[in-house]
Amino acid sequence: MAESAAPLMTSLQAIVGDFHVITSAVDTAPYVTDWRERYRGQARAVVRPGSTAEVAAVARVCAEHGVPIVPQGGNTGLCGGATPHAGGDEIVMQLSRLNRVRDIDTENATMTVEAGVPLAAVQHAAAEAGLLLPLSLAAEGSCAIGGNLSTNAGGTAVLRYGNARELVLGLEIVLADGRVWDGLRGLRKDNTGYDLKQLFLGSEGTLGIITAAVLKLFPRPQTSATAWVAVKDVAAAVRLLGVVRQALGDRLTGFELISADCVTLTRAQFRALPDPLPGHHWYVLLQADDASANSPLLAQVEAALADCLSDELARDAVIAQSEAQAAELWNLREHISEAQKREGPNMKHDISLPVSRIAAFLARAKEALDTALPGVRYVVFGHLGDGNLHYNLSAPVGVPSSTFIEQTSRANRIVYDLVAELGGSFSAEHGVGQMKRTEMERYKAPIELELMRRMKRALDPHGILNPGKVL
Ligand SMILES: Cc1cc2nc3c(=O)[nH]c(=O)nc-3n(C[C@H](O)[C@H](O)[C@H](O)COP(=O)(O)OP(=O)(O)OC[C@H]3O[C@@H](n4cnc5c(N)ncnc54)[C@H](O)[C@@H]3O)c2cc1C
Incomplete structure (x- = not known):
């Protein structure tokens, strides 16, 4: 790849201002570790653009220098998707300065918001306009709407309103080469070719950077x-x-x-x-x-x-x-x-199954895990209405969590093989990130993986966007 004339940092500082290019180890620390503190990476810099134009300019400069970008919203993801790798050659693109609600159209029941607005603030803005944004999850005070859409977040109202992807009518995307696709349409009907926005929803920052979205709003419950x-x-x-x-x-x-x-x-x-x-x-x-x-x-x-x-x-x-x-x-x-996090490291399985098979799954998984990991403690909760369980395992009483989690691969095989046998998914709503790439290889059909890799190559031929995540 051709090196640009100006050094990377100088170019980045010229785009977003010195203050928004963070390089010291102390200041970058919160951005290179995930919420669970399971992944720790390093980055050349954390860059905080303040507009779509700045995101595009940063992407262009990174493409010129061949420097990978890890997009980041609220950093509450549970699969290490927003955490850079240990090599330190990436930049983290932190999007919280894209924090404007651009428009609320009450007659059309839509709102246009920028990617960095915290989910709770999006809900609040909709409520102020007398409407409801039904996406709701425990991390809503910290996660950002761009992160929610990039992970196709679920939450507690999916039964009625669907996952995040079902709440989106339009997107604004910065592509890997820095070009901007303005797809901010507020249309409930639009059959003009392929529905490109669906590619970016749930793609965890590997195909494009979401900078804004048009969201559907609903009547507020009385x-x-x-x-x-x-x-x-x-x-x-x-x-x-x-x-x-x-x-x-x-x-x-x-x-x-x-x-x-x-x-x-x-x-x-x-x-x-x-x-x-x-x-x-x-x-x-x-x-x-x-x-x-x-x-x-x-x-x-x-x-x-x-x-x-x-x-x-x-x-x-x-x-x-x-x-x-x-x-x-x-x-x-x-x-x-949060309570589980405070208790110490544990094994998380964010799985989905046909609702009719959940009881059978729980009985069979318990039988197998009780034998493999005697004394294991089950922390099971989740969105039963959607067939989504957080099937989490904690260390037996008296066993240090750090010793217990060495058994993660073994437990994962038992849980995910059974989930696959019963027609379920190894990731219901949290995504794949860096945590579940092995599962992608094991459980996805080769043809599905091939199609995904082709899409990745088509949209990001030089591997600039969040490499080593999802695929
Ligand atoms: C206490 C707690 C409860 C949770 N409950 C739920 C729940 O009920 N349902 C659920 O689905 N999830 C849940 N989560 C997981 C997490 O909150 C969601 O995945 C959330 O959608 C992530 O948003 P974020 O802004 O924090 O994204 P981040 O963690 O910052 O990023 C997540 C992924 O999206 C990418 N990304 C972020 N912003 C952009 C962007 N603008 N453009 C392109 N890519 C981007 C990142 O690169 C990364 O791959 C929970 C997490 C916690 C800590």
């Missing part, structure tokens, strides 16, 4: 019901899902499964959190919402749960009596990942 339900077992939770869906239709927004061990672990780290129904093994946290203020939703949720209690699918249930109580219940759910 009536809500939140319930914490103790269920007999996981099979009962799956049947409860069917009953509640039948009763509520698409007003069922979220349906989360939480094991009693998750509650214990989370409350051990966050003592102020509630223990809504102690003494059971499995819980469901369900959320239903209606856009009408006069909805009989609460009565319908109560009736559905009463049926489930008399059928013994449910053992007990609490329905939140106020927004504050509902928030408390969600708080418990949303602190599980």
